[in-house]
Amino acid sequence: MRIRLATLDDVEKISEIAEICKPYVTPMSVLYYLIYSISNIFVVEDKNVVAYLIAIKNPFTNSVLLHQMGVLPKYRKRGLASALLQHASLKFKGLKMSFLVWKFNRCALKLYRKRGYKIINPNAWFGDMIEMAV
Secondary structure (H helix, E strand, C coil): CCEEEECCCHHHHHHHHHHHCCCCHHHHHHHHHCCCCCCCEEEEEEEEEEEEEEEEECCCCEEEEEEEECCCCHHHHHHHHHHHHHHHHHHHCCCCCEEEEEEECCHHHHHHCCCCEEEEEEEECCCCEEEEEE
């Protein structure tokens, strides 16, 4: 398996993964992030795309928002999410990286804590999400 930047050819597969993991994500939103100049979409490929991470660089604050990540269910518990986070941290070395996570998403919270992320705002986005940063 390898991690690489997504291409236009990956939009459909990323959208399929996103639909499973985050039903509010649409193919148009994936396409938007792919062509948006300050976004990076990293994918894990095992013949097909099996996981993705959307990272958005804020040029004004010199920081990166890890916007969303998804891993196909049959590929979970294999370290792919950790590998994507590590890849992003190398790509954006020296920049503050943060993200918002739903409070009910215990699996994600456990992963991010394990990777060294700390809660910086326990009541983000109208109290429904937690903001974490490294």
